[in-house]
Amino acid sequence: xxxxxxxxxxxxxxxxxxxxxxxxxxxxxxxxxxxxxxxxxxxxxxxxxxxxxxxxxxxxxxxxxxxxxxxxxxxxxxxxxxxxxxxxxxxxxxxxxxxxxxxxxxxxxxxxxxxxxxxxxxxxxxxxxxxxxxxxxxxxxxxxxxxxxxxxxxxxxxxxxxxxxxxxxxxxxxxxxxxxxxxxxxxxxxxxxxxxxxxxxxxxxxxxxxxxxxxxxxxxxxxxxxxxxxxxxxxxxxxxxxxxxxxxxxxxxxxxxxxxxxxxxxxxxxxxxxxxxxxxxxxxxxxxxxxxxxxxxxxxxxxxxxxxxxxxxxxxxxxxxxxxxxxxxxxxxxxxxxxxxxxxxxxxxxxxxxxxxxxxxxxxxxxxxxxxxxxxxxxxxxxxxxxxxxxxxxxxxxxxxxxxxxxxxxxxxxxxxxxxxxxxxxxxxxxxxxxxxxxxxxxxxxxxxxxxxxxxxxxxxxxxxx
Numbered sequence: 500x501x502x503x504x505x506x507x508x509x510x511x512x513x514x515x516x517x518x519x520x521x522x523x524x525x526x527x528x529x530x531x532x533x534x535x536x537x538x539x540x541x542x543x544x545x546x547x548x549x550x551x552x553x554x555x556x557x558x559x560x561x562x563x564x565x566x567x568x569x570x571x572x573x574x575x576x577x578x579x580x581x582x583x584x585x586x587x588x589x590x591x592x593x594x595x596x597x598x599x600x601x602x603x604x605x606x607x608x609x610x611x612x613x614x615x616x617x618x619x620x621x622x623x624x625x626x627x628x629x630x631x632x633x634x635x636x637x638x639x640x641x642x643x644x645x646x647x648x649x650x651x652x653x654x655x656x657x658x659x660x661x662x663x664x665x666x667x668x669x670x671x672x673x674x675x676x677x678x679x680x681x682x683x684x685x686x687x688x689x690x691x692x693x694x695x696x697x698x699x700x701x702x703x704x705x706x707x708x709x710x711x712x713x714x715x716x717x718x719x720x721x722x723x724x725x726x727x728x729x730x731x732x733x734x735x736x737x738x739x740x741x742x743x744x745x746x747x748x749x750x751x752x753x754x755x756x757x758x759x760x761x762x763x764x765x766x767x768x769x770x771x772x773x774x775x776x777x778x779x780x781x782x783x784x785x786x787x788x789x790x791x792x793x794x795x796x797x798x799x800x801x802x803x804x805x806x807x808x809x810x811x812x813x814x815x816x817x818x819x820x821x822x823x824x825x826x827x828x829x830x831x832x833x834x835x836x837x838x839x840x841x842x843x844x845x846x847x848x849x850x851x852x853x854x855x856x857x858x859x860x861x862x863x864x865x866x867x868x869x870x871x872x873x874x875x876x877x878x879x880x881x882x883x884x885x886x887x888x889x890x891x892x893x894x895x896x897x898x899x900x901x902x903x904x905x906x907x908x909x910x911x912x913x914x915x916x917x918x919x920x921x922x923x924x925x926x927x928x929x930x931x932x933x934x935x936x937x938x939x940x941x942x943x944x945x946x947x948x949x950x951x952x953x954x955x956x957x958x959x960x961x962x963x964x965x
Contacts, residue, residue: 647731
């Protein structure tokens with residue numbers, strides 16, 4: 500086994516085990532070697548900075564027996580009975596830790612055995628004494644999902660996965676934007692802004708791809724990060740993992756009877772988050788909110804976007820005044836941390852560790868004052884495409900929508916409906932017009948070919964109110 504020390508982040512190094520030459524090329528042996536390294540403590544390339552290790556005791560999880568009991572009894576109150584491993588999978592406490600607790604609670608007449616299961620397991624059912632206790636727990640908070648992770652463990656994980664240690668190169672940007680047509684000049688402006696980690700304004704006319712650019716910037720920071728499913732802070736449960744915003748990356752060992760991953764199941768590996776908030780954004784979404792009935796708290800958007808990108812789309816069109824939104828974030832943008840108020844009244848400090856992007860159709864100087872513009876040092880205009888760029892977009896998009904075309908017909912479109920009408924080009928228009936041409940061909944039962952007649956029809960529809 501060979502150990503190498505390689506560069507990581509800004510001048511740091513990490514230790515990495517290298518696959519021996521003797522087994523290289525044998526897929527089965529390579530997979531076995533990687534699994535052994537994981538269990539022994541060596542981390543692969545993607546998670547060289549952080550990997551949540553599987554705990555061996557409840558104390559290592561930062562939990563008390565009461566914390567586990569509340570989750571189990573509330574779960575069984577809803578389900579009635581379940582195998583021990585099913586309960587373990589639901590609340591994300593390893594079976595080896597949970598099973599002795601279940602047997603103790605049987606002795607306390609909170610649960611009972613209903614049937615025997617596989618590999619020494621049992622079907623556990625809640626009894627009346629357990630139901631009474633579960634109902635009391637439910638009044639406090641009805642949550643019975645993953646056992647929470649403590650704030651100190653979360654802070655350590657965010658520090659080790661911070662985007663502040665990432666460096667995006669020209670090659671990284673080209674890979675991240677491989678499905679978009681971006682000019683070299685735009686790359687040269689985006690690259691330094693991404694490396695600053697301070698945020699940026701993307702402004703320009705609607706339809707030129709500001710949102711598409713913002714959504715792809717996250718790819719420059721690497722593929723994945725680990726986040727807790729939920730945080731536990733002084734009795735408050737805050738849900739952090741959001742399937743609507745986060746894309747879970749499944750582990751190889753999922754579905755087996757035994758978990759051999761060596762990973763704490765309370766954590767989930769997700770694709771680096773890109774959280775987009777548009778004109779519907781409200782102040783409530785930027786604070787910890789608690790459901791008054793369930794008493795379950797929801798994390799704010801900036802916490803869900805940590806180690807990724809937070810995009811404020813259509814900036815300036817939110818229902819709240821612009822200065823209210825900006826005042827909320829002046830300190831976090833400067834200090835890289837935020838303060839959140841919990842329902843208990845406690846205030847906590849959390850990382851504000853994301854690249855924040857304000858995307859707007861308006862001029863930034865018309866929206867905000869100089870003090871805020873100073874805190875967002877990069878203002879990048881997304882310009883209208885050139886004529887050659889516009890023609891290239893038709894060449895790229897036509898095959899994607901299933902159309903054949905001749906460049907003479909595209910030049911006819913440009914001369915007749917753009918140059919003659921003094922109409923500006925927009926990056927979205929080739930795709931939109933070609934989709935209308937395709938629908939026209941389907942309706943007319945004609946070959947899916949771009950014709951001047953079809954282009955005239957598409958332009959008349961598309962620009963009728965523009």
